[in-house]
Amino acid sequence: MLSRTLLCLAVVSSSSVALADTVWMKNGDRLTGKITVFDGGKLMLDTPYGGSIPLDWKQVKTLESDQELLVKQDAYNGEKAKALKPADEGKVTLQNGEAPKTVELASIQQIMKPKPLVEDFTIKGNIDAALDFKRADTNTDDYNIAFKTTARNGRWRHTADGEYNREATDDVVSTNNWNAQYALDRFLTDKWFWQGRVSYKRDFVEDLSRQRTLGTGPGYQFWDDELGAFSLGSLLNRSDYEFADGEKQNFYAVAMKWSYNRFLIGKTVEFFTNGEVGKPLSGVADYSLDSEVGLRYKVTQWASLNVKYEKDLITGTNNQDLNTSRYTAGIGVTF
Known part of the structure; x- marks a missing residue:
């Protein structure tokens, strides 16, 4: 035996x-x-x-x-x-x-590894969730769910991301919003690409209730490999704002986007930051900022823990400025 x-x-x-x-x-x-x-x-x-x-x-x-x-x-x-x-x-x-x-x-x-249908098709992304429920003299519910995925095939790259946030204390909602974005890149060379982008934001609490943006412009990919990626892009945007009181504004703006992530300690820890800063070509607003920075710790090949800071700022919109900051910590799935 x-x-x-x-x-x-x-x-x-x-x-x-x-x-x-x-x-x-x-x-x-x-x-x-x-x-x-x-x-x-x-x-x-x-x-x-x-x-x-x-x-x-x-x-x-x-x-x-x-x-x-x-x-x-x-x-x-x-x-x-x-x-x-x-x-x-x-x-x-x-x-x-x-x-x-x-x-x-x-x-x-x-x-x-070749893919079954499109051999050089690659996809990567993550889904993060942060949930906080408190039951005491005051009841608090806090949700944050976000995703981002990138797919590449030859000279084309597709990027989709979105997020949902909600906070409520004793059924009084203080935060309730969601946003989604899709970008399509066409690589002209190994580094230079041209991007088209559409995004939508909906807020049920703040004065600025809707934001719709269409943009296009060139970008440069410094690197994109298994250890991280870094790209910069410049965009000419057409934005439409709608406020809670029914007022509407539309304008053109120039913007700069960045996307950076880097794996550390043998791909166990990931540092990431994404964002966009814009300047309207007319006087409807001074400038806008939409950014995030955070760390992701891989517990297994697919499960992770994350901490993240987000900043959303729009100034000069007829005394209806938007200035929000958010800290989250939660779990996620990486693929």
Whole structure:
């Protein structure tokens, strides 16, 4: 019985090793795990002993994988390889069912798992929720739910995000609003893109009850990889404001957007900030600011804890200014 158990363990162990991807480094190290993606100069290796490890692509000697992977030697075209086999230093061999093809590691820009329908389609995002219920002499209910998702296919990028906030004390509502936004980017080069954006905000408490915005303009992507992303965009916006007393305003404005996130401590902690500052071209308002900054801590591969600060400011709108700040802490799902 003992010998059979040991035999089974040996078979399982040998199978696990055989299925593991291997990366040889230029300094002589040999790492095993599962290759998840290569992007932005970093090869992500998922290991049982160190979690997800980012490896500097310039320090990789060669590598091996039995996975089917999409290998892209430029920004938009890729070759599906049934396996990767080690080659001479600085090279790797693509096994694609035809004659094996050996390529320079320096020529590879991206490695990812091919998708069933659109091979180079990638999607990432998160859903965060903060809930606070207090039952005492005064009853307090506090909700905050937010989501953001980004999908990329070739030269196109889709970004959608939204949020709902509600606070009430003894059935007296002090905050009740929601907003949603969709942006479509068309990359003109690897870094420059043109964006079209539509957003809508609805507030049931503040004087400024509705905000509708259409905008378009150029942007620049400094980087976007597994360890984070940073982009800046400039927009020409058409905004429509509607106040609780029925007054309406519409105007054009110029705005600057930013989006930044960075993973720290082996992709365990994420720092992020997003926002937009705008200046109307007419005198209906002085300026506007819509921003957030926060930290997200990954408890598992999909679950996270988060803390966030939000600032929403509009000044100069006929003494009906908007100035709100909000702190939240809660749980989330990352995908």
